[in-house]
Amino acid sequence: MNQPAVLVVEDEELMRRILRQLLEAENFRVLTADSAENALEVFSTSDIAVVLTDIKMSGMDGIEMLDQIKSIDSEALVIIMTAYSSVDSAIAALRKGAYDYITKPFVNEDLLQTIKNAIQTRELFRENRALRRELDNQYDFSEIIGTSASLQNVFRVVEKVADTSAAVLIQGESGTGKELIAKAIHFKSRRATNPFLAVNCGALPESLLESELFGHTKGSFTGASTDKKGLLRSADGGTLFLDEIGEMPPTLQVKLLRALQEQEVTPVGSSVAIKFNARIISATNKNLENEVAANNFREDLFYRLNVIEISLPPLRERREDIPLLVKHFASQIARQQNKPEKLITKEALAALINFHWQGNIRELQNAVERAFILSNEEIETDNLPPKIKASAQNNFEMNDPEGLRPTLEEMERRYILEIMDAVKEDKTDAAEILGIDLSTLYRKLKRF
Ligand SMILES: Nc1ncnc2c1ncn2[C@@H]1O[C@H](COP(=O)(O)OP(=O)(O)OP(=O)(O)O)[C@@H](O)[C@H]1O
Ligand SMILES: [Mg+2]
Numbered sequence: 001m002n003q004p005a006v007l008v009v010e011d012e013e014l015m016r017r018i019l020r021q022l023l024e025a026e027n028f029r030v031l032t033a034d035s036a037e038n039a040l041e042v043f044s045t046s047d048i049a050v051v052l053t054d055i056k057m058s059g060m061d062g063i064e065m066l067d068q069i070k071s072i073d074s075e076a077l078v079i080i081m082t083a084y085s086s087v088d089s090a091i092a093a094l095r096k097g098a099y100d101y102i103t104k105p106f107v108n109e110d111l112l113q114t115i116k117n118a119i120q121t122r123e124l125f126r127e128n129r130a131l132r133r134e135l136d137n138q139y140d141f142s143e144i145i146g147t148s149a150s151l152q153n154v155f156r157v158v159e160k161v162a163d164t165s166a167a168v169l170i171q172g173e174s175g176t177g178k179e180l181i182a183k184a185i186h187f188k189s190r191r192a193t194n195p196f197l198a199v200n201c202g203a204l205p206e207s208l209l210e211s212e213l214f215g216h217t218k219g220s221f222t223g224a225s226t227d228k229k230g231l232l233r234s235a236d237g238g239t240l241f242l243d244e245i246g247e248m249p250p251t252l253q254v255k256l257l258r259a260l261q262e263q264e265v266t267p268v269g270s271s272v273a274i275k276f277n278a279r280i281i282s283a284t285n286k287n288l289e290n291e292v293a294a295n296n297f298r299e300d301l302f303y304r305l306n307v308i309e310i311s312l313p314p315l316r317e318r319r320e321d322i323p324l325l326v327k328h329f330a331s332q333i334a335r336q337q338n339k340p341e342k343l344i345t346k347e348a349l350a351a352l353i354n355f356h357w358q359g360n361i362r363e364l365q366n367a368v369e370r371a372f373i374l375s376n377e378e379i380e381t382d383n384l385p386p387k388i389k390a391s392a393q394n395n396f397e398m399n400d401p402e403g404l405r406p407t408l409e410e411m412e413r414r415y416i417l418e419i420m421d422a423v424k425e426d427k428t429d430a431a432e433i434l435g436i437d438l439s440t441l442y443r444k445l446k447r448f
Helices: 013-025 036-045 062-072 084-095 108-142 149-162 178-188 206-214 250-262 288-293 299-305 319-337 346-354 360-374 386-394 408-422 427-434 438-447
Strands: 005-009 029-033 048-054 077-083 100-104 168-172 196-200 239-243 279-284 308-312
Touching: 005 013, 005 036, 013 029, 013 108, 029 036, 036 048, 036 062, 048 062, 048 108, 062 077, 062 084, 077 084, 077 108, 084 100, 100 108, 149 178, 149 308, 168 178, 178 196, 178 239, 178 279, 178 308, 196 206, 206 250, 250 299, 288 299, 319 346, 319 360, 346 360, 346 386, 408 427, 408 438, 427 438
Parallel strands: 005 029, 005 048, 048 077, 077 100, 168 279, 168 308, 196 239, 239 279
Antiparallel strands: none
């Protein structure tokens, strides 16, 4: 059973023994340390519920240790033991974030009660955090839109893999929703009440990325003034999202591979490996297989990360999702701005459906928000960003004379005939522009 422990920090051996006996008699799991230095080591490698520490110790004293512990885990619960004559220092400790203090000599019952209170506080912290996450969770889910077959397929994979710990690699162009899907997997899983942490592997210099991921020990480099746990360990029981994994420098690829194989990390400046339990979801807008082929990315790491593969198609390949997305983003901005909802004219919607979305859903979202803000009662083509407006004007005529919206098939027919016209009926050219093969084009033309 791995019940969280009380860590007793006390340099007098007799006192350590007495405290251990007292606490074990109450069924607490007890770890001890004879100095603050040792205590920090134990604290950063074990699951500690409460730290009970003497103030006066040779070497680092209890107050400085409190500082250090708080910098490792700001929610850590530390109880200070102090002599009756030095209550002042206990007050100082409370100001620095100690949970409580107890004066020596103490009544056993008082000490036990203080520890029990601390543990209860810890439970409350955790429950609160879980509740907050659950709220986020409900919020997140109504927010993912996708009726296209390709997105429906992605949702099925998300449901299926959420509750496993398998590594997931999400590939897709910029703005296709990679982070949103990563969060969906996390919040659908049993890990949902534990942290979802993210790091952008392309945004940090190598040495910083290394200590962000794997942690470091105090003094391991200039500026490392405290121990740092590192994201792999901080995401314990939860998920670590490695964004832009394709940008990870080769030396860190090796270190990450080893960490994933062993399920343990060795912080920078340390030689002690420590276990971790985080699920890894990575994302890239590069084609990672090509990167492997070009020797920019380690093949063995690729296979470690790519146990489950999710590929998010660009928006222009699932245009049927656009109308709902537009509606969704328009309501969202209305809510944010405390404004009534607005309708969108069919011309404006057609322009959005037909645009070549290089920046995918993020670009669509920006366009809709901008148009909402600029528009009056209705969102019109005129309110769209200039380049979308311009491309709409170059587009084929979409509206029926009667003003009815054509079916998708009808739109396709007109579009193909338009292109055929533009290339003077050269079918090879037309097929190339349309991005379909020649036989498909023949088949479609025959149907028309
Ligand atoms: N299916 C969807 N339904 C609703 N909103 C979405 C959907 N997919 C993405 N979004 C929204 O689009 C924006 C971009 O999504 P996200 O940040 O997840 O993309 P990304 O692939 O990580 O982009 P980048 O490669 O630029 O980091 C976000 O605001 C997100 O909420
Ligand atoms: Mg992203």
